[in-house]
Amino acid sequence: KAGVTQTPRYLIKTRGQQVTLSCSPISGHRSVSWYQQTPGQGLQFLFEYFSETQRNKGNFPGRFSGRQFSNSRSEMNVSTLELGDSALYLCASSLDGRAYEQYFGPGTRLTVT
């Protein structure tokens, strides 16, 4: 069974631009969670989608948004990029959102210059 895939793996953007990251979950998984990983703040939960609905959200500004499609693939969008948005963005999938069944992708490394 294929694992969680994330595209692109690396991105360089300029401050003020927007970016869209993609996550394809394991086949049959309906829940996708997103995390931001930085050296200073560690791993922080962004949001979770299940059956195309956002069920849970972390403490991030509205510039961070996401969506989920009917095939469970998910996208995360960051608008008006700031230097502090440079991070590794990880997505994780699970059958139904039960956290101990989460499987992580390799991440997208975003650099904002």
Next chain:
Amino acid sequence: GDSVTQMEGPVTLSEEAFLTINCTYTATGYPSLFWYVQYPGEGLQLLLKATKADDKGSNKGFEATYRKETTSFHLEKGSVQVSDSAVYFCALSDLRAGGTSYGKLTFGQGTILTVHP
């Protein structure tokens, strides 16, 4: 809110040494506890888990016991290998907290482990 505290790192050991990485947690409900490992350039992999008090999770020679009385979940391995070099994260999820817990893991800050031959 929920939180996880890991011992300060990094940790440097010689091959075959004993490993302990301390982890304590604060939670309002009855959390499940996990250890994840991250190898360079990769995402996180679930190493082991425990879903209730006194449960012991184990995998690949690593063990951790869910201690409710001390709110701890320390990771141990009797004899580390160079291939164990990675970043280790302690995490919790409180599924019984309802909607605010869906799909959410709360992580500690991570402990870098380096094992020398």
